Amino acid sequence: MLTYMARRIPQMLPTLLLASIVTFILLRLVPGDIADVLAVEGGVSDESKEVLRAEMGFDDPAPVQYLRWLGHLLTGDMGHSYWTNLPVSELFGHAFPKTLQLAGASMAVAILVGVPLGLLGGAFPGSPFDYLAATLATIMTSVPTFAIGILALLLFAVQLQWVPATGSLALPAVVLGIDISGNLVRTLRSDVRAELRSDYIRTAHAKGLPTSRVLGRHLLPNALTTTITVMGLALGNLLGGTVIVETVFNWPGIGDLTINAIRNRDYPVVQAMVMVMTAAFVIANIGVDFLYGLVDPRVRV
Amino acid sequence: MVASATSRSRSRVAESTFTRSAARTGLHTPSEPRPPHRSSLPKSRQFWTGFGIVSIAAFVALAAPLLMPYDPLAQDIYRRFEAPSLAHPLGLDEFGRDLLSRLIGGARITLVTGMMAIGLAMPLGVALGAWSGFVRGWVDAVLMRLLDVQLAYPGILLALVLIVSLGPSQRSVVIALAVGYVPYFARIVRAAVIREEALEYVTGARALGQREWMILFRHIGPNIAGLLVVHGSFGVCGAMIGEASLSFLGLGVNPSDPSWGRMLSNGTQVMYVAQHIVIVPVVVLSVVTLGWYMLGEGSRSWLDPRQR
Numbered sequence A: 001m002l003t004y005m006a007r008r009i010p011q012m013l014p015t016l017l018l019a020s021i022v023t024f025i026l027l028r029l030v031p032g033d034i035a036d037v038l039a040v041e042g043g044v045s046d047e048s049k050e051v052l053r054a055e056m057g058f059d060d061p062a063p064v065q066y067l068r069w070l071g072h073l074l075t076g077d078m079g080h081s082y083w084t085n086l087p088v089s090e091l092f093g094h095a096f097p098k099t100l101q102l103a104g105a106s107m108a109v110a111i112l113v114g115v116p117l118g119l120l121g122g123a124f125p126g127s128p129f130d131y132l133a134a135t136l137a138t139i140m141t142s143v144p145t146f147a148i149g150i151l152a153l154l155l156f157a158v159q160l161q162w163v164p165a166t167g168s169l170a171l172p173a174v175v176l177g178i179d180i181s182g183n184l185v186r187t188l189r190s191d192v193r194a195e196l197r198s199d200y201i202r203t204a205h206a207k208g209l210p211t212s213r214v215l216g217r218h219l220l221p222n223a224l225t226t227t228i229t230v231m232g233l234a235l236g237n238l239l240g241g242t243v244i245v246e247t248v249f250n251w252p253g254i255g256d257l258t259i260n261a262i263r264n265r266d267y268p269v270v271q272a273m274v275m276v277m278t279a280a281f282v283i284a285n286i287g288v289d290f291l292y293g294l295v296d297p298r299v300r301v
Numbered sequence B: 001m002v003a004s005a006t007s008r009s010r011s012r013v014a015e016s017t018f019t020r021s022a023a024r025t026g027l028h029t030p031s032e033p034r035p036p037h038r039s040s041l042p043k044s045r046q047f048w049t050g051f052g053i054v055s056i057a058a059f060v061a062l063a064a065p066l067l068m069p070y071d072p073l074a075q076d077i078y079r080r081f082e083a084p085s086l087a088h089p090l091g092l093d094e095f096g097r098d099l100l101s102r103l104i105g106g107a108r109i110t111l112v113t114g115m116m117a118i119g120l121a122m123p124l125g126v127a128l129g130a131w132s133g134f135v136r137g138w139v140d141a142v143l144m145r146l147l148d149v150q151l152a153y154p155g156i157l158l159a160l161v162l163i164v165s166l167g168p169s170q171r172s173v174v175i176a177l178a179v180g181y182v183p184y185f186a187r188i189v190r191a192a193v194i195r196e197e198a199l200e201y202v203t204g205a206r207a208l209g210q211r212e213w214m215i216l217f218r219h220i221g222p223n224i225a226g227l228l229v230v231h232g233s234f235g236v237c238g239a240m241i242g243e244a245s246l247s248f249l250g251l252g253v254n255p256s257d258p259s260w261g262r263m264l265s266n267g268t269q270v271m272y273v274a275q276h277i278v279i280v281p282v283v284v285l286s287v288v289t290l291g292w293y294m295l296g297e298g299s300r301s302w303l304d305p306r307q308r
Helices: A002-029 A034-042 A046-056 A062-074 A088-123 A128-142 A145-159 A170-196 A199-206 A211-223 A225-239 A243-248 A254-263 A267-295 B009-023 B045-062 B099-135 B137-152 B155-166 B170-197 B200-207 B212-248 B260-269 B276-303
Strands: none
Touching (some): A002 A062, A002 A267, A062 A267, A088 A128, A088 A170, A088 A254, A088 A267, A145 A170, A145 A243, A145 B260, A170 A211, A170 A225, A170 A243, A225 A267, A243 B155, A254 A267, B045 B099, B045 B276, B099 B212, B155 B170, B155 B212, B170 B212, B212 B260
């Protein structure tokens, strides 16, 4: 595993580098910088604005600024927030555990709902499971997650008052989990149906194995490969924070940190969080490739 | 997706699912019985449900100025949060604005933004994808590398940063969403062109001495046109979700424009006071995105020759 990781991780560097350059260029195109924002908010004079810009290195050419930022990043320094002057690593340290918590809980919900439903829906065409699986997959793909989140808030926080509108893990985890399970169900259901026609399944039935064993031991491991990709990519997205769901539920994770930084023109934070999200996605991809080898020995990593 | 988002929340949200299902189009078995000819009308209930929803929404968006009973921006601060009544069938919002008028006006923003974004992204993406898939070589290598980066880059952030730099307006949202959807179409068309090029009819046309561009336009083109109808519908579904998400975050269209996403974010803030303000836009947005999705799924089984 270690040698595999050692080989794969350098491959993600060009992607990260390009992503950081794109972000850097886009942020420089934004009209008005932090000095302007502060001038409006706090009545900073024009001279102080110039001093501020010089202090922050805005007077240097853009490539110089970029390389300076990159150099700091390589030594583990993500910079300081323009807004609070706290180190970005500290803000990240506060937000990441929250995002991790939400990601873990959502994945658990997604697997608990998605895998049984996908398996049963695929194995028994025309059954209520099949119908439920198809409906869930369609609705979760086409209806915005935040719309479902708002409906859940209306029902459970406002009407029934089972949970508080903010700070509760249960509601965002269930909403995100069900949303991801839509993808899992869609993939697993069609893969299970394809595997159902294989010879080894007929053999397993023919030698008199109970259906539960045929499905659980013989069919599921073979049908899971694509689903593992879907799960891995979903986890990669979740670890990068989910901007909308975190906003709807006021969950102080990475997504919430990033959207506030965008609103405040707090570029060091935005720039660092883009790196975090991109890295999470790329690492999830590598992890998926690795898992393939474990599940399916035919695939060599 | 955009789950791409969403997925990577919404705009990307849906994306991963769509790209995936695109890749498997050839393998997908529809549950509906297949119609015998391409020329016959689709029999699937899913298609017609989607078609109905989308037509109604498009009509409302087109005729919005005639249909709105009140000015969607006119405030009546003394009657804020008023419940639905005969004069105001959906009630009034937190500034005393007529919700029905805002909902109708919002169709113009959300639906039209979604359709314009796809209308801009699709031709560009198709051209890039066809070029890359047909000519291959270094163009293809460079493009694929860029698309990989785009896939890893958090989609909603790209859109947010683009909108901040262009300034919040409907035009910026259209551009930001289109930028996100060009790779989506490029990927699909590239894969389809490569798949078709390996088939006998292309080899046959080559053997007959057809010119290369004729092969692309006259032979391969018609065979992948159906794919564009399907993914165009999915794309509008995703782009509408994208617009609503961006406006929900407060970085979408102009703050005064009655986007459905904006109505949702305002409505959520006052949902402990009055729930009718948030519930109607949430349901309408969901139904219309569902409609586009069903239109796409439904036409998939009708248009794709491999499905029969």
